[in-house]
Amino acid sequence: MPNKNIHEEQIKKLGLAVIKIEAEAILNLAQYINDDFLHACNLMLQCKGRIVVIGMGKSGHIGNKIAATLASTGTPAFFVHPGEASHGDLGMITKSDVALTLSNSGETGEVLTILPILKRLGIPLISITGNPKSTLAIMSDAAINASTDKEACPLGLAPTSSTTAALVMGDALAIALLEARGFTEKDFALSHPGGSLGRRLLLHVNDIMHKGDDIPVVQETALVSAALLEMTEKKLGMTAVVNQHGDLTGIFTDGDLRRMLENSTDIHTTELKHVMTRGGSTIAPDKLAVEALQMMQDKQINAVLVTENNKLVGALNMHDMLKAGLS
Numbered sequence: 001m002p003n004k005n006i007h008e009e010q011i012k013k014l015g016l017a018v019i020k021i022e023a024e025a026i027l028n029l030a031q032y033i034n035d036d037f038l039h040a041c042n043l044m045l046q047c048k049g050r051i052v053v054i055g056m057g058k059s060g061h062i063g064n065k066i067a068a069t070l071a072s073t074g075t076p077a078f079f080v081h082p083g084e085a086s087h088g089d090l091g092m093i094t095k096s097d098v099a100l101t102l103s104n105s106g107e108t109g110e111v112l113t114i115l116p117i118l119k120r121l122g123i124p125l126i127s128i129t130g131n132p133k134s135t136l137a138i139m140s141d142a143a144i145n146a147s148t149d150k151e152a153c154p155l156g157l158a159p160t161s162s163t164t165a166a167l168v169m170g171d172a173l174a175i176a177l178l179e180a181r182g183f184t185e186k187d188f189a190l191s192h193p194g195g196s197l198g199r200r201l202l203l204h205v206n207d208i209m210h211k212g213d214d215i216p217v218v219q220e221t222a223l224v225s226a227a228l229l230e231m232t233e234k235k236l237g238m239t240a241v242v243n244q245h246g247d248l249t250g251i252f253t254d255g256d257l258r259r260m261l262e263n264s265t266d267i268h269t270t271e272l273k274h275v276m277t278r279g280g281s282t283i284a285p286d287k288l289a290v291e292a293l294q295m296m297q298d299k300q301i302n303a304v305l306v307t308e309n310n311k312l313v314g315a316l317n318m319h320d321m322l323k324a325g326l327s
Contacts, residue, residue, distance in 0.1 A: 018152040018160065025148040025161040026168050032145040033172065040100075040142035041176050043124040044075060049096030051077035054085070056110045058159040059102040059166065066100070066170030073174050074183035082110040090117055100126045100173075104146075104162040106134020115139055128166050144169055205292050206285035208324045209306050209314030210236065217242055217312060220249050224260065224267040224275060227252050236317050238303045241276045248312050249273070251280035251305060282307045285314060293321045 044051055051070055055063030063079050070077035077100075080089050093099070099118050103111050106129040118125055119139070127140040130147040137143035146169045152160035177183075216234035218227050220241045230239045231252075238253040252272055260267065260275050281304045283292050292304055296318055306314030 014154075021150065021152040022161050022164045025152075025165050028148065029146060029165055029168060029172075032147075032169070036142050036144055037172070037176075040126045040144055041173060041180065043098055043126060043142055044100075044173070044177055045180055047075075047096070047098040047124075049076075049094050049098070051075055051100050052093050052097050053077055053079045053100045053102070054082050054111060054114070055079075055102035056082050056108045058163050059104060059108070062163050062166045062170065063100075063102045065167060066102075066174070069171060069174045070177070073178040074181045075174065075177045082108075082114055085114050086110070090114060093118070093121065093123070095121050095123060097121075098124045098126065100128070101136060101140070102128050102166055102170075103134070103136050104130040104159060104166070106131040106136035108136075111136060128169050130162050130165070144173075203289040203324060203326070204285070205283055205287050205289050205306055205314070205316065208289055208320050209285065209316045210234070210320075211314050215312060215315045216240060218252075218272060219244070220271070220273040220276065222272055224252075224257075224265075224270050224272060227272055228257070228267065236303055236315055238315075238317070240280075240305050240312050240315060241272050242312060246312070247310050248280075248282070248305060248307055250276040250278040251303075252276045253301075253303065280305055284308065289321070289324060289326055292316060293326050296321070 051067070053063040053067040053070075055061075060079070060081060067077040067079040078092075080092060101111055101115075106127070112135055115125070115136070124141045125139065126142045126144065127136045128144045128146050129137050130145075131137060132143060132145045132147065146162075146165040148161040148165050150156065151158065151162060214234065216230045216236055216239035218230050218239050218241060220243055227239050227241075231237065238251055240248060241250040241252055243249050252275070256275055256277055260270070265275065281295055281299055281301055283295060283304050283306055285306050285308060295304060296302065303315065303317035305312060306316065
């Protein structure tokens with residue numbers, strides 16, 4: 001049954017107390033970025049296989065996240081549950097790997113059970129533990145101290161500060177390795193092609209532009225009425241305008257048409273060269289699509305033409321950006 005004597009202000013105080021305790025636990029970790037941390041990083045940098053992250057219970061959940069962070073930042077890694085490891089999953093670990101084990105107490109039975117096997121394989125053993133004198137720490141080649149003064153749980157039972165500390169230390173390892181490897185935004189995008197960052201860093205103008213017969217284009221000597229037919233057919237809200245040699249000379253947009261109508265200009269007798277926007281905004285096909293989006297936003301336009309050596313090779317509008325997930 002809920003404690004009806006706890007009021008709203010007390011609930012807020014409890015929440016703030018947890019944040020304060022865990023924040024202090026994180027700050028306390030700074031003293032443990034030491035030679036053991038450096039040795040662990042060097043062992044992981046020298047690893048020719050993968051980083052095998054092992055943890056039981058809440059430490060296992062934290063280990064899963066650390067493995068995912070390592071893998072996405074240039075350090076191949078995967079998580080192995082120690083209970084399953086004793087029943088066949090140890091076969092996933094090779095002599096080229098490095099083990100990263102998590103246990104706040106350093107005495108977790110399921111973890112200690114598989115340590116002799118890891119030692120027999122001869123692979124380096126790194127640990128993140130809250131007890132630097134534990135069996136796990138003593139057996140490790142590099143024991144990273146992630147101890148905390150107390151859990152945020154008022155009962156002192158639920159893993160809270162300790163799991164937060166382990167997670168932060170895992171992030172510290174991953175980012176230190178990222179920097180040491182010279183891992184770049186492009187590298188990150190290659191492992192996140194489905195995410196928004198991946199799309200922004202991997203998608204080029206050439207990937208999404210309209211090409212060939214799908215490009216709206218008319219001669220500058222054509223009548224405005226002909227341009228309107230081209231715009232209606234190609235549905236990009238504009239058309240490119242070229243000279244007799246096929247060189248791009250401008251663009252005719254919905255905005256140009258509105259200005260014509262405001263001036264009562266006859267669309268059936270007026271040539272495009274008299275009413276088009278000369279030059280217009282262009283971009284090269286090898287540029288990132290996000291650069292085209294930025295151009296549209298900066299210039300407050302809805303379309304750009306794609307050129308190479310002043311020759312028209314493509315066209316795209318804001319709708320293409322939206323379809324590509326770049327908005």
